[in-house]
Amino acid sequence: MLASLADGGPVLELGIGTGRIALPLAQRGIPVSGIDASEQMLAVLQQRRGDLPVDVWVADMADFRTSAPFPYPLIYVAASTFLLLGTADRQTACLRAVAAALAPGGRFVIEAALPHTVIADGRQVLVRHVDDGQVRITIQAHNDRQSDQNMS
Known part of the structure; x- marks a missing residue:
């Protein structure tokens, strides 16, 4: 489903971790950028990505800025990671950062299970x-x- 929403990319994953979702998207030719607060998780992803188009950096989902010179047609956060922000203020800050990085008409997808x-x-x-x-x-x-x- 994400691939069909990506509009060719590039896309941004919040809480990219070890790349469980990003790597299959990149294998389909969709460039993926991702942020995560864990340097250790990103180190594992860097080892796994090979020459796939995946660019990552350490950042807090509640307070991130992209260095990309373009807005993203798709930004997503999976596996209930959005709920880890913990407070409504941090979630609101994340939504503001997403709005600033999202292309006009772009989509923000949150996957979250019932708690x-x-x-x-x-x-x-x-x-x-x-x-x-x-x-x-x-x-x-x-x-x-x-x-x-x-x-x-």
Whole structure:
């Protein structure tokens, strides 16, 4: 799907990591730029990319500027990485940076899962709140007895 939205590229991936999504796009001839806060992840990507058209730099998604002389027709962030920004202020800052780097008529794609996980024995973990200082979750057990615990 991303390849069809790329309009030939180049595209920008936020939180590019080791290139799980960027490398297949680059193999299709779509130039990919990417940012990540982890130098270690980018080092792995640099080893894996070979001569593919992938350019990366260390940056914070909430405060990035591109050095590209052109806007991107597609900017994307996958695997719920956008939610790792933690606060509404950081997410808003990211959206502003994306708006500045996006071509007119371009697209910003966010892949995010619902913030809960089902655990094998019938328990469900629901994320209620996440910020820089606190995480609140609810664990629900759906066995013979019902339990509901909030933990910080």
